[in-house]
Amino acid sequence: MSDVAVKICGLTEARHVTAAVEAGARYIGFVFFPKSPRNVDVATAAKLAADVPPGVAKVALVVDANDATLDEIAARVPIDMWQLHGKESPERVAEVRARFGLPVMKAVGVADEGDLAALAAYARVADQLLVDAKPPKGAEVPGGQGVAFDWRLIAGRGWAKPWMLAGGLTAQNVGLAIGLTGARQVDVSSGVETAPGHKDSDLIRAFITAAQVR
Numbered sequence: 355m356s357d358v359a360v361k362i363c364g365l366t367e368a369r370h371v372t373a374a375v376e377a378g379a380r381y382i383g384f385v386f387f388p389k390s391p392r393n394v395d396v397a398t399a400a401k402l403a404a405d406v407p408p409g410v411a412k413v414a415l416v417v418d419a420n421d422a423t424l425d426e427i428a429a430r431v432p433i434d435m436w437q438l439h440g441k442e443s444p445e446r447v448a449e450v451r452a453r454f455g456l457p458v459m460k461a462v463g464v465a466d467e468g469d470l471a472a473l474a475a476y477a478r479v480a481d482q483l484l485v486d487a488k489p490p491k492g493a494e495v496p497g498g499q500g501v502a503f504d505w506r507l508i509a510g511r512g513w514a515k516p517w518m519l520a521g522g523l524t525a526q527n528v529g530l531a532i533g534l535t536g537a538r539q540v541d542v543s544s545g546v547e548t549a550p551g552h553k554d555s556d557l558i559r560a561f562i563t564a565a566q567v568r
C-alpha cells in the first residue's frame with residue numbers, strides 16, 4: 355500500500371462523499387462554477403461538508419471568481435483549501451491566500467514543454483500546484499473534461515511546492531500515471547463518473563484502491 359493521497363472532485367451527493375471518505379480519500383472537492391455539470395450552491399456544499407471528518411480536506415474549486423463569490427463560499431462552507439482553476443495570475447493567488455488565510459492550490463494546464471514555466475512561477479505563491487491537462491480549445495469549462503496530457507512531459511520533475519496530478523485519470527490508468535510521473539497526490543472527477551456530473555460509488559472506491567495499491 356503506497357501513501358498516495360487522493361482527491362475526489364466535483365461531489366454533489368452525500369452518498370458519494372461518504373463512499374470517498376470511507377475508501378480513504380484525503381481531499382474532497384466541491385465545484386463552484388455554474389457552467390460545470392458538477393456545480394453546487396453554497397447551501398448544498400455546506401450540507402455535504404458536514405459529512406466530511408477532520409483530516410479530510412474540503413476543497414472549494416472556483417474559476418476566476420471575484421471576492422464577493424469567495425466571501426460567500428468562505429462564510430457559509432467550512433472549507434480547508436481553495437483550488438483556483440481559471441486564469442488567476444500569481445498576484446491573484448497571493449491575494450486570495452492573504453484574504454482568507456487558507457492554503458491555495460493553483461491549477462496549471464499542461465499540453466507541451468512550454469507550459470511548464472508557469473508551474474515554477476505559481477510555485478512561488480501557491481501552497482500547492484495542480485498539474486492538469488489543458489482543456490480542449492473553446493471549452494466553456496476549463497477542467498473536468500476527462501482529458502489527459504502526455505505524462506512523460508513531467509517525468510522526474512519536481513516543484514518547490516507539493517503538487518497533485520490531474521486530467522483524465524481513471525482506475526485503469528492511475529497506476530501508470532503515478533509510475534511515470536512520481537506523483538504523490540492525484541485528483542479525479544470525470545474518471546469516477548458514469549456521465550458528466552454523475553458520480554459512482556463503485557468507481558470512486560476502485561479509483562482510490564488503484565491509486566494506493568500498486
Ligand SMILES: O=C(O)c1ccccc1N[C@@H]1O[C@H](COP(=O)(O)O)[C@@H](O)[C@H]1O
Nearest residue numbers: 363390497498499500520521522543544
Ligand atoms: O470538475 C469540473 O467540472 C471542473 C470545472 C471547472 C474547472 C475544473 C474542474 N475539474 C477539475 O479538472 C481536473 C481534471 O478533471 P478530470 O478528472 O479530467 O475530469 C480536476 O482537477 C478537477 O478537479
